[in-house]
Amino acid sequence: MSFAYLTHPYSTQHEMGPHHPECPDRVRVIDDHLRAHGLLDFMREVSATAAAPETILRAHSPELLAELEYTSPQQGYAGIDGDTTMNPYSLNAALHAAGAAVRAVDLVCGGEMQRAFCNVRPPGHHAERNRAMGFCFLNSAAIAVLHALEAHGLERVALVDFDVHHGNGSEEILAAECDAGRVLMVSTFQHHLYPGTGDNPMADNMVNVPLKAYSTGEAMRAAVSQRWLPALDAFGPQLIVISAGFDAHRDDELASLGWVEADYRWITQQLVAVAEKHSQGRIVSTLEGGYSLGALARSVGEHVKVLIGAD
Ligand SMILES: [Zn+2]
Structure with missing residues (x-):
């Protein structure tokens, strides 16, 4: 089997x-961990290219792209919201983060690779069709899902989001495709945490599971077993895209869930089993949150180890 590592x-x-907290060291510590543990020996390293405008515009409005270009500073910083700021590299980083997910879909749907992990930032799942917010500018995962449907002719794609925050942007962008039965979105998130959405799914084919603050991986495992897995099995996705956030870890200071590395290992094992059964093993995983650098590196390490079958 062959696996791609995109950054x-x-x-x-x-x-x-x-x-x-959403800092460049996040990507560096993941890269360092994967290298130090020999996991990149199992993967082909692929440099991401910028996502093409027509690919981005399946998910976002022309007005959002124009706003990001207009706001992008020549030097210093320019604010998007209280938590979200652009420097001169931010727009290119967002274009290449989306481009990594799109290239990963091309490699996996084209049969060159079976699975791919994108170690990129900024994250994307809070970015809505017409709004950048919450550390996110372009919704890489939603762009990847729509690319798989439109450019590769897939009929059913699952988006799995286990970031501790609800993926409001992905939900908004993909609601119509969920209603049309072409996308299933399953997610877990800490209840009432930023951005406060998710209690009432915007469409059919959305399985949102809020988890109580201070709950552990045990609650997640029950939710995944009882809610996600039957829905994924009934849907039968031809590709699984993962919004892989690692901020539900017990060490993460942006949230209050108590997951540990073994939980990321377990959840990935469940998704690999679904992919083996329905999707010819195909999974594209792209980094979202995760702000405790040590926990982030170790958790991604477990996630990738299971994805590439190196355990
Ligand atoms: Zn998050």
Whole structure:
């Protein structure tokens, strides 16, 4: 089997000011961990290219792209919202993060690779059709899902989101495709945490499972077993795209769930089993949140180890 590892130098050039948790070191510690543990020996390293405008415009409005281009500073910073800031590299970083997910879909749907992991930032799942927010500019995962449907002619794609925050942007962008039966979105998130959405799914074919603050991986495992897996099995996805956030980890200071590395290992095992059964093993995983650097590196390590079958 063959596996792709996609990243790009812009992922470490975009930064939002001193002490911001969504920082370039996130990508660096993951890269270092995967290299140090020999996991990249099992993967082909692929440099991401920028996503093409027509690919982005399946998910976003022309007005959002124009706003990002207009806001992008020549030097210093430009604010998008209280938590989300652009530096001169941010737009290119967002274009290449989306481009990594799109290239991963091309490699996997084209049969060159079976699975891919994109170690890129900024994350994307809060970005709505017409709005950048919550550390996110372009919704890489939603762009990847729509690319698989439109450019590769897939009929059923599942988007799985286990970031601790609800993927409001993915839900908004993909609601019509969920209603049309072409997309199934399953997610877990900490109840009432930022952005406060998710209690009432916007469409059929959306399985949103809020988890109580201070709950552990045990609650997640029950939710996945009882809610996600029957829905995924009934849907029979031809490709699984993962919004892989690691901020539900017990060490993460942006949230209050108690997952550990073994939980990321378990959840990935479940998704690999679904992919083996329905999707010819095909999975594209792209990085979302995760702000405790040590926990992030170790958790991604477990996730990737299972994806590439190196355990
Ligand atoms: Zn998050």
